[in-house]
Amino acid sequence: xxxxxxxxxxxxxxxxxxxxxxxxxxxxxxxxxxxxxxxxxxxxxxxxxxxxxxxxxxxxxxxxxxxxxxxxxxxxxxxxxxxxxxxxxxxxxxxxxxxxxxxxxxxxxxxxxxxxxxxxxxxxxxxxxxxxxxxxxxxxxxxxxxxxxxxxxxxxxxxxxxxxxxxxxxxxxxxxxxxxxxxxxxxxxxxxxxxxxxxxxxxxxxxxxxxxxxxx
Ligand code: SAH
Numbered sequence: 001x002x003x004x005x006x007x008x009x010x011x012x013x014x015x016x017x018x019x020x021x022x023x024x025x026x027x028x029x030x031x032x033x034x035x036x037x038x039x040x041x042x043x044x045x046x047x048x049x050x051x052x053x054x055x056x057x058x059x060x061x062x063x064x065x066x067x068x069x070x071x072x073x074x075x076x077x078x079x080x081x082x083x084x085x086x087x088x089x090x091x092x093x094x095x096x097x098x099x100x101x102x103x104x105x106x107x108x109x110x111x112x113x114x115x116x117x118x119x120x121x122x123x124x125x126x127x128x129x130x131x132x133x134x135x136x137x138x139x140x141x142x143x144x145x146x147x148x149x150x151x152x153x154x155x156x157x158x159x160x161x162x163x164x165x166x167x168x169x170x171x172x173x174x175x176x177x178x179x180x181x182x183x184x185x186x187x188x189x190x191x192x193x194x195x196x197x198x199x200x201x202x203x204x205x206x207x208x209x210x211x212x213x214x215x216x
Contacts, residue, residue, distance in 0.1 A: 030099075037099055060116060087110070111135060113214075152176075160189065175187070181209055
């Protein structure tokens with residue numbers, strides 16, 4: 001894993017961002033954030049040469065670092081603003097959390113695999129990103145830290161967890177892929193009242209599954 005960011009890396013990121021624009025990502029702030037985060041620092045050493053391909057890659061614990069297009073798409077839908085409180089479910093490599101930090105969000109990120117929780121916690125501060133890290137079951141959210149302006153789930157959920165809905169502020173938004181294990185629908189859920197939510201569908205994606213409990 002190389003933490004050094006060279007002009008070559010920056011050039012490859014610029015190309016990646018051009019590709020994301022062509023694929024329909026429009027939000028300039030999101031594109032700028034992606035152009036600043038050194039994705040190669042988040043990759044396993046065997047795949048580091050592919051860091052700026054628009055593809056998902058394996059990380060530790062049988063998980064994946066999401067495809068940049070998916071990260072950009074989810075981040076764009078999430079519509080974060082400076083200092084907004086964001087809960088990310090599924091820290092994984094920490095790449096998505098870093099993108100949210102670049103957008104100046106106050107990021108709380110939760111992971112169920114201890115190995116990933118530890119490595120992200122070791123990596124991100126050295127890159128200048130300071131989210132709050134939690135080891136736990138994201139189905140339950142973080143009741144003592146909520147409510148949140150935004151909730152982003154980065155694993156495929158079989159259903160929308162009730163606890164997460166309850167941890168949104170009124171007016172808050174959640175982006176969550178929901179469906180069977182082979183394909184999920186990207187949902188944008190807005191809480192418009194105490195017990196009122198509006199759901200929009202935004203296309204099909206494939207994520208690793210949202211699983212219960214924690215793994216040591
Ligand atoms: N956001 C990550 C994507 C990682 S893949 C990145 O940018 O790299 C999804 C992650 O969700 C995996 O690390 C997986 O272990 C984690 N996960 C799955 N179910 C979870 C749960 N219930 N609570 C917290 N994390 C979970």
